[in-house]
Amino acid sequence: MMTLSKLNPEHIIKSIYSSPFNQYKNDMGLVLDVSYITDNIIVCSYPVMKYPKMFYRNSLVDLVTYLDANHGRKNWKIYNLKTEMNDSDYTDNDFAMVLKSKRLTEKSQVIDALSSSFRSRKMLQDHCKVCGIKLLFQSTATEILKPAESVKSHLLRYGWLDHSPPPFLHLQKLIKDIRDNVFQGKVAVIHCKMGKGRSGTLVVAYLMTYLQLPRHEAQSLFLSTRFKSGISKGVTIVSQLRYLKYQEMFLRYEEQQRKLIIDSLSKMQFKILSIEFVNSIGQYSSELLNKANNTTISIKIQTHSKIKPTLIDLFSKQCSTNKGSLRSLTSKQITVPNIVVVCSDIRLSFGIRSKTSQFINNVSHLSSFSSCWLNLYWESVLQSRNLDLDSNYILPKNERFEFSVSWEELDGFKGTSGKGLKLFDAVSIRWTLV
Known part of the structure; x- marks a missing residue:
């Protein structure tokens, strides 16, 4: 009662x-x-x-x-x-x-x-x-x-x-x-x-x-x-x-190995080499974007700020659709110039944004936001499976590593599955241990 x-x-x-x-x-x-x-x-x-x-x-x-x-x-x-x-x-x-x-x-x-x-x-x-x-x-x-x-x-x-x-x-x-x-x-x-x-x-x-x-x-x-x-x-x-x-x-490693991994992670540096897209800005998306005014497509590589709870941009590339510059983002591969990641956690972010009322009126057709967090160290270890478990946590220098993710596997707006206008079929990022 x-x-x-x-x-x-x-x-x-x-x-x-x-x-x-x-x-x-x-x-x-x-x-x-x-x-x-x-x-x-x-x-x-x-x-x-x-x-x-x-x-x-x-x-x-x-x-x-x-x-x-x-x-x-x-x-x-x-x-x-x-x-x-x-x-x-x-x-x-x-x-x-x-x-x-x-x-x-x-x-x-x-x-x-x-x-x-x-x-x-x-x-x-x-x-x-x-x-x-x-x-x-x-x-x-x-x-x-x-x-x-x-x-x-x-x-x-x-x-x-x-x-x-x-x-x-x-x-x-x-x-x-x-x-x-x-x-x-x-x-x-x-x-x-x-x-x-x-x-x-x-x-x-x-x-x-x-x-x-x-x-x-x-x-x-x-x-x-x-x-x-x-x-x-x-x-x-x-x-x-x-x-x-x-x-x-x-947790698959022994306790002593875990301590070595934790110690190594705090010192490791990675160099981002390139981002590559599969079928970026398809024909349907291109037609919609070419008709839009004052919209901006952006690609970012971000990481956590050590000073305050926010993100800092390691790499940012943007183009405005009203300038007819979509080609700069529709190329298959984008070279990332000399970006060194001190910590191993990064976020890939892709989006379309605008402040005009026209964009708001057409938000169901033109909005897009997607992102993906990954840890460069652990993704590198995943590609070293052919090595012995006792030593594959030690990464070889100068070897190139790659992470690929499909559009469907990306995080959407506020963690949902909703991402809006599809910008590509898949994306890959390549890096090496400094």
Whole structure:
């Protein structure tokens, strides 16, 4: 029987919004999207601190309250895999405020009323009253200028771009940190935006590495514990699945060999030689593009920035259709001049874009976006299968390697299969180890 507290609109909206997920039923009256993959691995959607998103997303206060009550303050750690930020996202100061809190006094209410966050705090306080939770804030604004040291032991922000796989070395560091905390008896609470693609990639890789589950079994476990039957297919983005296959390859080596691979990956450099297309810009696509005005076709090779959570262009080639320059992108092979990749993770990106209203009116015919993440090291190892397993992780210098992918195997817009106007049948990229 549903209690009166659960009949409030916020609980109803949250229940509907999180209905695709397998939620752990708690006895605290909290409506939380929390799924136990194992006893010590939890996946949830992104918790927030402000309305209106708190009407349908996890409340950070609710989540921390639940974790404290069910596991103990010292026995959990949150892994935030989301790098894109908006007004509803919680900051380290917000997190510190929830962790290290004091009851508001009349004096502190006056001080807080002068701050820009007073209204959101007041709404948060009202929300907690409805849910029967005592919300405690720090007494002065100056106390939360610097996040408490306890934040570091309870929160790790180590995410990557949405709809993408993590850099391979990035993934290994995350897996190890989770392992270290789980071995100490802690619970790892993992979230991205929805607790699906990025969270699923990390969890499946962890299950493969430390529970020694085969890749398909690890994927099935995540799917069955996170989602209700028939609702989702779990991790579906092609590039994320490709990186799980890299993890599978990595685990075939002995532990000492893995350490050597990790050490080598941080030092390796690759030189991109060329990109080659099969049937690029076919006749149908060419006719449409030649009729379009102010549209631009672009080809990019990108990698992760080490400074901030964004991409940097290693190579970019563009042509505007209204200049009659399509021929520059319809040649079979494009030579890439002197591009050295310091890290082994790259993204190939292909698209058509325009800012004109004509493009928007014809978006169903002319829009196109596709991309593909790959790790140059592991793709090189795949081509060295003829070597002995004990030594094929050591790549020969000056040997040329190649990766080919069909149009159908590329990632589409926001990780979907939808890519729009077909630009080619297949693409290959060639490189060598420097």
